[in-house]
Amino acid sequence: MERVCLDCGARLLGRSDKKFCSDQCRNNFNNRLNRDQNNYVRNVHAQLRRNRRVLADLYDDGHRRLHRDALIALGYNFTFFTHLVETLEGVRWSYCFEYGFREEGPEYIELHKSDSYLEPASGGEQAEEPEL
Numbered sequence: 836m837e838r839v840c841l842d843c844g845a846r847l848l849g850r851s852d853k854k855f856c857s858d859q860c861r862n863n864f865n866n867r868l869n870r871d872q873n874n875y876v877r878n879v880h881a882q883l884r885r886n887r888r889v890l891a892d893l894y895d896d897g898h899r900r901l902h903r904d905a906l907i908a909l910g911y912n913f914t915f916f917t918h919l920v921e922t923l924e925g926v927r928w929s930y931c932f933e934y935g936f937r938e939e940g941p942e943y944i945e946l947h948k949s950d951s952y953l954e955p956a957s958g959g960e961q962a963e964e965p966e967l
């Protein structure tokens with residue numbers, strides 16, 4: 836089976852574990868890989884910041900209960916959040932940094948702002964219930 840350089844596609848001769856025809860091609864390939872991974876992180880982070888901004892603006896304007904569509908219209912993406920906090924009662928709060936919400940039925944959400952940093956998880960300890 837013919838083996839080719841992962842970067843330029845040139846035929847590879849010699850050792851069967853060789854992946855690149857030259858150091859230059861190895862560097863090109865690895866740089867591209869890093870760039871793609873950095874882009875991924877950058878894009879996710881941008882969406883998280885956007886989500887936080889949407890929640891922060893609404894919360895700071897005094898909103899506490901909203902229709903999901905209102906968030907979506909502002910660019911909120913429900914796929915991205917930083918962490919979940921579940922209370923003993925089974926209420927699940929989804930956070931983007933210090934701003935979070937819980938679902939209230941299928942259409943509405945209730946906003947919350949956490950005033951403490953997230954404590955490291957420890958077994959059996961009760962999740963702190965947000966004050967509303």
Ligand SMILES: [Zn+2]
Nearest residue numbers: 840843856860
């Ligand atoms: Zn090559």
